[in-house]
Structure formats: C-alpha cells, structure tokens
Amino acid sequence: MSSRELILGRVRRALADVRPDDTPYEQAVPRGYLREHGDRIVEETVELLAENLADYRALVHRTDTDGLAGTIAGLLAAHGSSSVLVPPGLPQEWLAGTDAARVADRVESTPHELDQVDSVVTACALAIAETGTIVLDGSPDQGRRRITLVPDHHICVVRVPDQVVSSVPQALERLDPTRPLTWISGPSATSDIELDRVEGVHGPRTLEVVLVTGGGD
Template sequence: MSSKDVVLGRIRAALADGTPAPEIPRDYRRGPARVDLDLLVERLIDYKAVVHRLVPAEPEMGIEGSGPQVGPTVDKIDVTAAIRAAISDILPSGTVVVPPGLPAGWLPDGVEALVDDGLPADRIAATDGVVTASAVAVAETGTIVLDASPDQGRRIISLLPDLHICVLRTDQVVASVPEALERLDPTRPLTWISGPSATSDIELNRVEGVHGPRNLHIILLPA
C-alpha cells in the first residue's frame, strides 16, 4: 500500500459517517474602520509598483498630502480626464489590450485600444501594455485583485503584456485579506497581484518578469 492509499483511506474513513463540513468562520482579522490608504501605497511601492495617486479636492476625506507619491487634485467630474492624463504620462503612445467593458474615455488619443474579444496569446503579448480596472485591494498586503469582470477581462490579458496599468478606486480598498474575500465571488477566476511579476531563488536573488508584467502602474482614484 502506497502513502497515497493510506492518506486517501484516512480521508474516506473520516467522511464515512456523513458528518457535514463545519462552517468556516469569516469574522476574524477585521481591520480598522478607516482603511489605511498610506499603507496600501507603501506596500505597492515596496513591491516596485508605481502609484499615481489622484487626490480628491475634499480635505475631509483624509487623503490629500498623504503617501509617498501624491498626484494632482481632482474632483469627481474630472476623474475620467484625470485617468486619461495619468495613462498618457505612463504610455504616451502605442497599443494596449483592453477588456471589452473598459470605460470609454480612459485612453488618451495617442494610445490605440485593442479590445480582447478572444485574441490569441501572441497578439496580446505583442502589445505595449494592458489597461484594466480592478475588483478589490488589500492595504495590509499591497495586493490588487482582478475577478474577470467586464472592465477587467480575461486573466491572460493581465499576464502577457510587459506593462499593466490598473485603475483602482479608494472605496475598493479593504484592510485585510478576510475582508477582501467577503467581497469576492470564489467561483470567478481571481488574479491576485502583489507588485510586478517576480520570483527569487534560494539565495533570494530577485528576478522580475517571470510569469507576468515587469511594470505595474496603479492609478488610485478617489471614491
């Protein structure tokens, strides 16, 4: 009898009485009532992502002047124009792959959109970058999550291009991973992004761009 047989036998024995699996507690590790956006920015920059932080005009929101990188002050009616300007600063010209539901008006005039309607991998990889929205972000870990919604698209489009520009609203940021899981549908294809693609060997030599984009830019919007 192999070790595999022993393990599977024990599992079958444990399940033989038909006892249902217990409910998994989800009320642990709650963060503070006010999400620490500075911590999110700090974590992202530590991971070598670039943060373009658009600061709301209302000072009571408690964001202006905080964080390592602070962008221009904008109000709600200027958000689309501010996104377009931020993308233009990152990539003034070229071709980017975009999901079918990306909001109109985000891309500057010099950037051509290649809408992913089932594009082959080689065409996606040949673009200058990808622009997506996001589903949720975790301040504690500096993680951005995509859930394949229409404004985020297939997982492949965020993995093949060398540049990923991701737009994130402050009301999508939560303090901890358990809080992020509450907002996410586990049946959807989730992509968890903590900085540009990187790995390291046993000697901790960091290598970037192994299984995804080497350059990650986050445009952080007011809610």
C-alpha cells in the same frame, strides 16, 4: 486497481472510525481570526495600501476622476507605448487622452500577439491594504486573465475608497469565489537560490496602480 481507487480506499479506511455524530469539519477548529489588524480610518487604510503597493515595487499614482484620462495618457507616453490592450467594458473616457492604438481583448488572440502589445489598462475588483494586493475577477472592465499576464506593462485603476478593503478576510467577503480571481502583489518576479530577483517572468515587468478618487467612472 487504479490510482484513484487506491486513494479513495485509503480515505475510506481513515474515516472508518469517525462517528456519525462527530463534530463537523467546519466546526472542528476555532476560526476566531482577526478581520483586520489595527483600527484605521478610511484615509489611513488607503495610505497603507499605497505603502504596501510601493513596497512590492508597484508604481503608485494618485488622481481624481477628472484627471484620470490625462494620468493614463501620461503613463502610456512615459512607457513609450504605441499600443494598448483594452478590456471590452473599460470606460472609453479613460483612454481619451492617448493616441496609442487600441487592441481589443479577443478570444482568438494568441500569446504571441498579446506579447506584441505594449501596455494593458484595466480596472480591478478591489484592493487589499494590508497585503498590497490588487484582485481582478474577469469583469468586463478587467477582461480575461491572460491579458494581464502576457503584456509587459499593466496599468490598473483602483477607485478610492470604494474598492479598498483593509484585509484578506474582508476581501473574501466581497469577492465571488466562482469567478476567475487573479491576485496581484506587485509586478511579476521570482528569485533563484542566490536570491537574484528577476522581474517579468510570468507576468508584467511593470505594474502601475492609479488610485482615483471622485466616485465616477
């Protein structure tokens, strides 16, 4: 008997006494969860997002649509980036202010090649205020998951307020579960048993989030 057959046999025995008219699983547990904590106006939700992003050690910047290219160029220059990884659907005007060499998001790129890139700039699917979380879904302006996990510096643009939600339940209502979702709460970090924090272990050491208002791309 294989391990699979053994496990399935145990499941069948455990379910043997369940009546056909028993309460369905999805109805068995009350799920009257709060959809958000507190009653906030849009501006307060955005402020909460900024606070929680910073609490997770992300660097938060604010600008409007007209100033976005200049802000991104300034961040790349401050980081000393001579190359920047660009998802295929990223608006070209976002990088109009930088002279950094553009590196395309290619299927053929190896992890070693991606590790040589100084920075990556992406958009996002949305941002969650209560948890300080950025969610990527692999859309053309975000690229494949690996391009935000290998380079050491990630600049992520969040359109405010359209892409900001208060809570995880609200986020789940807007996200497509069939897409490759990446949930990011601050730069990559881990701690050993002595609670010594190390950043950049399994993702970018530096996460910069640009909150951009103005409604344009």
